[in-house]
Amino acid sequence: MAMTFAAPLSFSVWMALLNNFVVEKAKFSGAGIGLLHSVREVPGFLAFTAVFVLLVVREQIFALLSLLLLGVGVALAGHFPSVLGLYLTTLLMSVGFHYFETVQQSLSLQWLPKERTAEFLGKLSATRSVSALLAFGFVWVSGTYFAISYEWTYLIAGSLTVGGALLCWLLFPRIETKHTQHKHLVFRRRYRLYYVLVFMSGARRQIFVVFASFMMVDRFGYSVSEIASLYLLNHVINSFASPYAGKLIAHIGERRSLMLEYVGLIVVFSSYAVVADARIAAVLYVIDHLLFGMAMATKTYFQKIAAPADISATAAVSFTINHIAAVIIPALFGLLWLQMPSAVFLLGAAMAVVSFALATRVPRHEELAAAA
Numbered sequence: 001m002a003m004t005f006a007a008p009l010s011f012s013v014w015m016a017l018l019n020n021f022v023v024e025k026a027k028f029s030g031a032g033i034g035l036l037h038s039v040r041e042v043p044g045f046l047a048f049t050a051v052f053v054l055l056v057v058r059e060q061i062f063a064l065l066s067l068l069l070l071g072v073g074v075a076l077a078g079h080f081p082s083v084l085g086l087y088l089t090t091l092l093m094s095v096g097f098h099y100f101e102t103v104q105q106s107l108s109l110q111w112l113p114k115e116r117t118a119e120f121l122g123k124l125s126a127t128r129s130v131s132a133l134l135a136f137g138f139v140w141v142s143g144t145y146f147a148i149s150y151e152w153t154y155l156i157a158g159s160l161t162v163g164g165a166l167l168c169w170l171l172f173p174r175i176e177t178k179h180t181q182h183k184h185l186v187f188r189r190r191y192r193l194y195y196v197l198v199f200m201s202g203a204r205r206q207i208f209v210v211f212a213s214f215m216m217v218d219r220f221g222y223s224v225s226e227i228a229s230l231y232l233l234n235h236v237i238n239s240f241a242s243p244y245a246g247k248l249i250a251h252i253g254e255r256r257s258l259m260l261e262y263v264g265l266i267v268v269f270s271s272y273a274v275v276a277d278a279r280i281a282a283v284l285y286v287i288d289h290l291l292f293g294m295a296m297a298t299k300t301y302f303q304k305i306a307a308p309a310d311i312s313a314t315a316a317v318s319f320t321i322n323h324i325a326a327v328i329i330p331a332l333f334g335l336l337w338l339q340m341p342s343a344v345f346l347l348g349a350a351m352a353v354v355s356f357a358l359a360t361r362v363p364r365h366e367e368l369a370a371a372a
Contacts, residue, residue: 002172003104004124005131006067006164010074011097012135013157015209016231019217020224021150025081032083037210037330040090044098044323050316053099059312060175063103067165069096075158078151098319106315109303111175115250117303121296122246129239133232140228191314193361194302195321197258200355201295202322206329207269207348208288211337216285219341220278230282234289245293254301258359261294265352272345301362 022033053062073093080089112120135157142148148156216222216230249257268288275281306314333344 001124001127002164002168003063003067003100004127006161006168007070007097007100008128008131009135009164010071010157010161011093012132012231013139013153014074014077014093015213016136016139016228017150017153017224019214019227021078021081022086023217025150033210033214033330033334035331035334036086036090037206037334038327039087040094041206041323041326041330043091043095044101045320045327047098047102047319047323048316050099050102050319051313054312058174059103059107063100063107064165064169066096066100066103067168068162069093070100071158071161071163071165072096073158074161075155077158078149078154081150098323102316102319103312105299105319106312109299109306109311109315110308114300114303118250118296118300119243119246121299122243122249122293125242125245125293125296126239129235129242132235133239136228136231136235140225140232143224143228187317188310188314190305191302193358194298194305195318197298197301197355197358197362198318198322199325200351200358201298203325203329203351204265204348204355205322206326206333207272207345207351208292210330211333211341211344211348212272212285212288214337215272215341216278216281220281222278230285234286237286237290238293241290242293246296249294249297249300253364254297254304255359255362255364257294257297258301258362259356261291261297262352262356262359264291266349266356269345269349269352272348273342 019033022036050062057065070093073089073091073096077086077089077093080086108121108124109117138157139153142153213227216227222230264287268284268291271284272281275284302314302318303311333347336347337344
């Protein structure tokens, strides 16, 4: 939970400022922002290499090193506003972020008992939201009242994450895992539905992270303070809703939870394509973010079907699978955005339909409980 709290202190600030920063400082278009996000997702695509790093670095230490790298990358971002500088600092930040997310997921599934995982993942999500709230609040206050420069805002945020990683390193002892993890890539036939669900989740995430956010600035002219306010609202709601989402998943099961998420996404993405009012767009954006809470059902589904020794290796592989679409979609859809922005969201709705069909193949709650 401490590591989970430290990461958004910098990453949320990076995301909140990004669209305005690249438009004002580097004159990015939709194609430019798409390419930048493709660069950002390359380390996620290479997340499978975490398995080989674990040959020489213990998993808990690896998580903290990744957290340090995330903070350093964000701290430097504001000082290199050129196109090349943005790509390089984004790549540095992203290596830390994606390795941290990979190892954090693995450690969570190893350390938590199966009957408590969904509920505790909800608490982790709430912790992440509280941290993001502080980060977005900082952006809003600094932009509204103090006019702090991009350079200083990024530097302060990155330094907070670096400080958090160092405190975790000093304050928390070595935590042992119950099962020795494989130190090689793991692909198993019985995980194939999980792999496909993870792939589609990566595609869905890009519609929200890249294009829904960019729409708020490009189509509706949101300022830095307005974007920060919208992010704040998202995380206020999420900090209360996430624990309940975890409890709901534990109660109704992964199959129904995922189906509920994808029905919601079909409606939201289709609405993005036609929305013409900034306030309605903001409501859709909040609902979109809220639906992310149900996505943790994919992780608990995997925990219930996985061999304990497979968790680390499969977490790394699944992160790579998740980012196959993430590397391709931002650049490809960024070009489509130049011609027809609504088509981006209609394709997102089509992907949600496919995901819903896949979710119907997840075993029912009772079957998974028996298997666990």
